[in-house]
Amino acid sequence: MSFKRFLALFFSRNKEFIRDRSSLSWNILMPVLIVAGFSFAFSGDIGKQFKVGVINESSATLQAKTFISLKHIEFYSVDASDSAISHSIKKVQRHQVDMLLDAKKQQYWINTKSPSGYLVEKILLGLQNKIGSEKQLFEKQTVSGKQIRYIDWVIPGILSMNMMFSALFGVGFVIVRYRKNGMLKRLKATPITAFEYLSAQIASRMILIMVVTAFVFYGTHFFVDFVMNGSHLNLFLVFALGALSMISLGLIIAARIKSEETAGGLLNLFSWPMMFFSGVWFSLEGAAPVMQNIAEIFPLTHVTAAARAIMIDGAGLLDISYHLIILAVQSVVFLFFGAWFFKWD
Amino acid sequence: MATDLLQIKNLVKHYPSVKAVNGIDITLRTGICFGLLGPNGAGKTTTVEILEGIIQATSGEILYKGKPLGDQFRKEAGIMFQSTALQDYITVRETLEMFANFYPQHADLENLIIRCNLTEYLDQDNRELSGGQRQRLLLAIALVNNPDIIFLDEPTTGLDPQARRNFWDLINDIKSEGKTVVLTTHYMDEAYNLCDEIAIMDHGKIIAQGTPKSLLEENFNDVVLQLPKAELKDFDLSSYTTHERDGHIEITTCDVNEVISALIKNRISLSLLQIRPRTLDDLFLQLTGKELRA
Numbered sequence: 001m002s003f004k005r006f007l008a009l010f011f012s013r014n015k016e017f018i019r020d021r022s023s024l025s026w027n028i029l030m031p032v033l034i035v036a037g038f039s040f041a042f043s044g045d046i047g048k049q050f051k052v053g054v055i056n057e058s059s060a061t062l063q064a065k066t067f068i069s070l071k072h073i074e075f076y077s078v079d080a081s082d083s084a085i086s087h088s089i090k091k092v093q094r095h096q097v098d099m100l101l102d103a104k105k106q107q108y109w110i111n112t113k114s115p116s117g118y119l120v121e122k123i124l125l126g127l128q129n130k131i132g133s134e135k136q137l138f139e140k141q142t143v144s145g146k147q148i149r150y151i152d153w154v155i156p157g158i159l160s161m162n163m164m165f166s167a168l169f170g171v172g173f174v175i176v177r178y179r180k181n182g183m184l185k186r187l188k189a190t191p192i193t194a195f196e197y198l199s200a201q202i203a204s205r206m207i208l209i210m211v212v213t214a215f216v217f218y219g220t221h222f223f224v225d226f227v228m229n230g231s232h233l234n235l236f237l238v239f240a241l242g243a244l245s246m247i248s249l250g251l252i253i254a255a256r257i258k259s260e261e262t263a264g265g266l267l268n269l270f271s272w273p274m275m276f277f278s279g280v281w282f283s284l285e286g287a288a289p290v291m292q293n294i295a296e297i298f299p300l301t302h303v304t305a306a307a308r309a310i311m312i313d314g315a316g317l318l319d320i321s322y323h324l325i326i327l328a329v330q331s332v333v334f335l336f337f338g339a340w341f342f343k344w345d
Numbered sequence: 346m347a348t349d350l351l352q353i354k355n356l357v358k359h360y361p362s363v364k365a366v367n368g369i370d371i372t373l374r375t376g377i378c379f380g381l382l383g384p385n386g387a388g389k390t391t392t393v394e395i396l397e398g399i400i401q402a403t404s405g406e407i408l409y410k411g412k413p414l415g416d417q418f419r420k421e422a423g424i425m426f427q428s429t430a431l432q433d434y435i436t437v438r439e440t441l442e443m444f445a446n447f448y449p450q451h452a453d454l455e456n457l458i459i460r461c462n463l464t465e466y467l468d469q470d471n472r473e474l475s476g477g478q479r480q481r482l483l484l485a486i487a488l489v490n491n492p493d494i495i496f497l498d499e500p501t502t503g504l505d506p507q508a509r510r511n512f513w514d515l516i517n518d519i520k521s522e523g524k525t526v527v528l529t530t531h532y533m534d535e536a537y538n539l540c541d542e543i544a545i546m547d548h549g550k551i552i553a554q555g556t557p558k559s560l561l562e563e564n565f566n567d568v569v570l571q572l573p574k575a576e577l578k579d580f581d582l583s584s585y586t587t588h589e590r591d592g593h594i595e596i597t598t599c600d601v602n603e604v605i606s607a608l609i610k611n612r613i614s615l616s617l618l619q620i621r622p623r624t625l626d627d628l629f630l631q632l633t634g635k636e637l638r639a
Contacts, residue, residue, distance in 0.1 A: 008446035012435060019434035181430030186486075189397055189424045190447040191416065345399070 001199075005192055009200035017170070017208055024212075031162040031216045035224055038151050038158075050120045053078040053088045053100045060103030063137050067127055068103060073120070090313070092117070093145030096153075099124070101138075109141045148312055152227040156307035157280030159217060163209050163239060164246050164274060164300050168267050171205050172250035176263035179254075179345060188344035198339055202247050209243045210236070230310030234317055238310065241324060242303030245331040249299065251338030274300040302326045349411075350375045350494060350525050351396065356405035358391050358549075365391040366402070367549035373494075378516070378526040380540030380557075382533070382625070388549040389529045390427060390498060396527065397424050397496050409494075420448060423492030425483045427499045427529075431471040437482055438467040441489060448490040461485040461515065477508035484515060494525045501535060513538060533625040543625070547633045557625060564631060565623035567599045572608075573617055580611050588630075 018024060050073045054060075057077045060068060068075050078088045078100065091097040092109050098116040100109040101124075108124065110117035121140075128137050178184045187197060214236075221228070228235075253270065257263045277284070277291060278300035284292050295301045306323035309315035317324065351373040358366040366388045373379050381389045394400045396407060398414045409418045431440055441458070445451040458464055461481045466474060474482060480500060487495055497516070501509040509532075516539055520526060530536055536543055537557050544554040553560055571593050585604070586597040598604050601620065608615060 005447050008443045012432060012439065012443045015439065016432055016434045178430070182426060182428055183430045183432065185399060186424075186426060186429045189399060189419070189422070189426075190444065191419050191449075192447055 001193070001196055002191075006196050006200050006203075009192070009197060010204050013201060013204040014208065017204070027162070027166055027212050028215060028219075030165075031158050032220055032223075034158050035151070035155060035220045038154055049074050050098045050116055050123075051076070051096075052120060053091070053097050055080050055085060055088075055100070055102040056104035061106055063128070064101065064103035064106060067101070067124055070123070070127075073123070089143060090145075093143045094148035094312070095145075096148060105139070106137055107139045107141060109143055112142050112144050114147070146227070148227060151224060152312060153308070154281065155220065155224075155226045156311050157278075157304045159213055159239070160242060160278075160300055160303040160307055161275055161280050162216065163213055163243055163303070164271060166209050166212065167205060167243055167246035168250040168253070168271055170208070170250075171201055171247050172254035172267050173260065173263055175201065175251070175254040176257050176260055179343075180258050180260060182345075185345045194342050194344070195339065198251060198342060202244070202251070202335075205247050206240065206243050209247075210240060213239055213243075226311075228311050229314035231316070234315075234320075235307060235310045237317070238303060238306045238320065238324070238327075241327045241331065242299060242306075245299040245303075245327045245334065248331050248334030248338055252334055252341065255338055255341035256343050274298045277301075279304050296326075299327060299330050302330075348375050349373070350409070351527075352406075352408040352411075353396065354406040354408075356392065356395060356407065357403045358388075358395060358400070359403045364549050366395065368405075369544075369546075369549075369551050371544060371551070371554075373525060373527065375493075375525055376520075376523045377541040378520050378528060378539050380536040380543040381527065381529045381546060382531065382536055382543055382629070383546035384531060387546040389546050391549075392546070393496055393498055393527065393529055397422065420490065421493045423487035423490060423495040425487040425495070425497045425500055427502070429483060431479075431482070433470075433472055435471055436468050437463055437471065437474070440471060440482065441485060444486045444489045450491065451489050452491040454489075457485050457488055460518065461488070462511070476503055477505070477511070480504060480508070480512060481515070484512075488519070492524065494527065495519060496527045498529050499531070500528070501530070501532065509535070533629075537625055545625075545629060545632060552632050553628065560628060561623055561625070564628055567597050567623065568601060569621050569623065569627070570596045570598065570601065570604055571619040571621065572596075572613070572615075576614055576617060580608065580613055 052068075052073055052075050054068055054075050055078045057068065057075075078084055085100075088097060088100045089109055092100050092111050092114075095111060095114050095116070098110070098114060099120045102108070108121070110121050124138060175184070184197075220226070249270065250267070253266050254263060257266070277295050278298045279295065280300065284295055284301075287295075302323040306315075306320040306327075309320050309323075313319075349372050351371070353369065353371040356366055356369045356371075357364075369392065371379075381392060383389045391400070395402045398418060407414055409421075432443075435443070438458075441454055441463075445454060458467065461484055463478070463481055463485060466478050466482075469478075471479075471482070484497075484500065487497070500516075501512050504512060513535065516526060516528070520539075526539075528536070528539060540557060542554070542556055543560070544551045546552070553564075555563070574589065574592055574594050577594050582594065582596070588595045588597070596604055605615070605618075608618075
């Protein structure tokens with residue numbers, strides 16, 4: 001490997017990207033516009049239904065059964081395991097759920113800072129009065145926490161998604177274009193090796209993605225005060241690993257294709273399902289198990305989940321190690337096959 | 346004394362539906378300009394791309410300085426493809442610098458820029474170059490590693506006559522440095538003016554090889570008289586070897602006096618008469634029955 005040749009390709013590709021103003025501005029503007037759009041769309045009061053998580057729904061007491069049979073409140077079942085309960089309590093803290101009720105133990109959790117939680121509690125206590133019991137039937141547990149808005153929840157996904165498009169199309173599509181117009185053939189006639197060429201493309205795109213993502217992150221944060229509870233360095237690591245994984249996926253797609261139309265179709269075939277089924281826009285918790293299993297294959301699922309855990313929950317590297325390991329393994333596998341299949345012409 | 350730089354032995358390239366190169370042998374001596382001629386589809390670009398190490402031969406042997414093609418060849422060969430895209434949004438100077446950095450040693454870029462007449466366009470984006478400017482940049486890229494052997498694949502196709510002449514001057518300049526040039530073209534005047542030795546290819550085979558002059562001398566001892574077809578409408582051509590080309594009748598003969606006497610005797614106007622020697626176009630036509638420009 002010649003570092004001189006690597007740097008020549010690396011700087012040349014960087015210049016090309018930076019000088020292509022339309023592509024550069026689109027890379028920066030698109031996520032900002034999406035975030036601004038969502039911020040605007042979810043800024044007003046939205047007529048909402050109360051949402052209550054119910055533990056031990058099947059063995060509910062009579063009083064609890066009366067409560068959970070009320071209309072106009074959305075009740076959903078929560079597993080009785082410690083982790084599921086702890087996860088749901090976090091949702092109460094973030095105002096994503098108005099109340100968590102253990103229907104067997106007659107215990108409930110509400111957020112003292114949530115107006116909706118306050119109202120649901122009033123309904124529950126009103127029911128107790130209606131039954132005519134003087135005794136406190138339901139035991140109150142209070143939690144508190146800042147509200148997590150949808151915009152806070154969706155921003156890690158939007159940043160990851162923007163990274164995915166830049167990685168897949170920025171490397172995959174460019175390689176196919178250069179193969180088609182003979183640029184790669186010209187490079188093949190020089191002492192450049194495939195490894196040098198591919199590593200320069202990866203390094204160039206990695207740096208550009210990280211710079212653009214940082215720009216979008218801090219720019220968006222300036223306008224929309226979204227939640228960032230974790231370490232910026234950890235988030236940087238997640239995005240770097242995610243970018244590597246998705247660039248490598250782009251390399252596999254572009255390894256041999258000569259037609260831009262075919263490449264465009266294939267890149268869309270990978271990017272669109274990832275965009276919709278990686279938990280960028282909506283949580284996959286309630287989705288069918290098959291869908292959840294498929295989503296596990298997508299690098300975008302792991303980047304989004306890890307970034308969200310850092311930004312919202314303040315998770316450390318150990319907490320997201322599962323996602324990091326998957327992304328690292330995917331990067332190595334994709335890189336290996338991408339380099340193995342690669343053809344100059 | 347010239348030594349063998351490149352030896353090609355029984356080179357074959359078969360594709361599923363076509364035999365593009367069908368057993369050719371060429372020996373290139375150091376310092377010559379070798380022309381590979383033939384119509385489109387003759388197999389010359391395939392041959393050159395095998396020599397350049399771009400595509401793999403089905404069989405055969407290629408030796409560069411007595412060794413199989415390898416790293417040394419890639420460092421010492423300069424290549425100008427028939428059509429090459431250049432990186433967008435990069436200037437002429439940046440393109441040259443990028444290619445220069447691919448090689449352990451490279452030519453002096455300032456000299457190369459002056460030599461290829463690129464000074465005025467150095468800060469111009471590759472996308473904004475005209476056809477002639479672009480060809481000169483591609484030639485400069487081919488020369489950036491100060492190569493011992495240079496492959497030029499139809500370098501003047503699409504250029505106007507002035508740009509072609511300028512390009513010929515550049516190639517003559519390269520030849521004068523003792524570099525070996527392999528030129529593919531279907532312009533016969535180009536081959537005649539630039540090449541020390543030529544090989545004519547058709548259907549994947551070499552059908553004639555030698556210096557342009559010797560090939561013409563070996564195959565022809567006659568000249569061509571050319572008159573507009575309309576002038577000869579009342580003249581009996583049955584006793585002559587003739588060929589119709591571009592609205593003219595060409596009479597091939599070893600005895601010019603006899604033909605001119607006959608024309609005068611039949612009161613044919615000679616004001617538009619042209620007499621020309623045999624050319625490589627005629628040679629190709631004779632060898633293959635096809636126009637070389639086809």
